[in-house]
Amino acid sequence: MDDDESVQTDDNKLLNNHNIHNKNTADDNKEDGEATEKQALSKRQRKKLLKQQKWEEERDMRKQKRKDRKQQRRQQRQNNQQDDEGEHRGARKRLRREATPTSLRLVVDCSFDDLMLTKDVHKLHKQIQRCYAENRRASHPVQFYLTSLGGQLKQSMDEKDKGWINWKDISIKFEHYSEVLSKEDVVYLTSDSPNVLTELDPKKAYVIGGLVDHNHHKGITLERAQDLGICHAQLPLDSFVQMNSRKVLAVNHVFEIILAYMEKGSWQDAFFSVLPQRKGAKAVATGPGDGDQDGDGQEDQPEEHSDLEARQPSDK
Ligand SMILES: C[S@@+](CC[C@H](N)C(=O)[O-])C[C@H]1O[C@@H](n2cnc3c(N)ncnc32)[C@H](O)[C@@H]1O
Numbered sequence: 001m002d003d004d005e006s007v008q009t010d011d012n013k014l015l016n017n018h019n020i021h022n023k024n025t026a027d028d029n030k031e032d033g034e035a036t037e038k039q040a041l042s043k044r045q046r047k048k049l050l051k052q053q054k055w056e057e058e059r060d061m062r063k064q065k066r067k068d069r070k071q072q073r074r075q076q077r078q079n080n081q082q083d084d085e086g087e088h089r090g091a092r093k094r095l096r097r098e099a100t101p102t103s104l105r106l107v108v109d110c111s112f113d114d115l116m117l118t119k120d121v122h123k124l125h126k127q128i129q130r131c132y133a134e135n136r137r138a139s140h141p142v143q144f145y146l147t148s149l150g151g152q153l154k155q156s157m158d159e160k161d162k163g164w165i166n167w168k169d170i171s172i173k174f175e176h177y178s179e180v181l182s183k184e185d186v187v188y189l190t191s192d193s194p195n196v197l198t199e200l201d202p203k204k205a206y207v208i209g210g211l212v213d214h215n216h217h218k219g220i221t222l223e224r225a226q227d228l229g230i231c232h233a234q235l236p237l238d239s240f241v242q243m244n245s246r247k248v249l250a251v252n253h254v255f256e257i258i259l260a261y262m263e264k265g266s267w268q269d270a271f272f273s274v275l276p277q278r279k280g281a282k283a284v285a286t287g288p289g290d291g292d293q294d295g296d297g298q299e300d301q302p303e304e305h306s307d308l309e310a311r312q313p314s315d316k
Helices: 003-040 043-057 059-098 118-137 151-160 162-166 220-227 251-264 267-279
Strands: 105-109 143-147 170-172 186-189 205-209 231-233
Touching: 043 059, 105 118, 105 251, 118 143, 118 151, 118 251, 151 162, 186 220, 205 220, 205 251, 220 231, 251 267
Parallel strands: 105 143, 105 205, 143 170, 186 205, 186 231
Antiparallel strands: none
16 A cells, blocks of 8 residues: 555545534434424423324224224114014014915906006006005905916016016916806906995905006996806995995905905995095095095096096085
8 A cells, every 4th residue: 555545545534434423413413403392392282292193093993993883883784674574574474374364266357458558557567566465464365366467467577576476375377267267156346337245255256357447448347247247246335435426446455445354344344444544534424535546545647537536525
């Protein structure tokens, strides 16, 4: 190593020492600064700062807790729902177990499919669903038949309620009722018949016209029954419900009246357990009529109304 080189190395050492000294001084200054800053913070501010730090640190924990609580609530709701459904199912099953089925056959004749507009077919579909549900929970369920199923009605059922395939306690036939039942057993129910039912014979099959026609096909079911030489009769509404003229009820209302009669054994009770419920009528003398061919609890439009609906309280 020559002299020049040794001088340079010593200079570097000095420089390094100086740098180290400078760094230490900077660190010392920083610590001093923080300490002074801490000292400068008031006790309350320090507390606040700590609290904030803690809050930040616990953020994830709180998030997890919220998630857990939400999950618990959801689980609880599901359990409650399952309990409710279970109870309902249980109650329905109990009802069915305790029910006394009758031998009376009640038929909805669906052979008028081509006479109905699609919207009326949908209404009929709903009425049939209602008949099915009512029969399933009735104390004296009838032998329910659906005959001549096809066309628009079947399409509606296939599209809107595929479960109909699994319906229980019902005989669903594509054939006409006259091919399924013996003619002598059949009584066609129609408000146009001059015959008035006094009681129901459990050995008979009572047929309801599966039709929502807003009275456009007045008398059609009577005509068809006559053509086939089938007995016919109207419900004894006149004796219990005051009205001026014809009384055309929706399919499900007729169905429910029959179910109610089987249970109560009284026309009066049967009519007023079904009709006022739908119409809000209070008593025979003041009860409004029934223009609800839709069976949806809504009165039909004026041009579609039945005579029952047309009756005003002053018509008594
Ligand atoms: C909306 S009505 C159809 C009316 C249709 N124009 C007809 O000729 O029957 C639906 C069905 O309910 C039954 N129905 C309605 N009112 C009745 C009543 N007062 N007595 C007996 N059956 C009735 C009939 O079977 C009828 O076909």
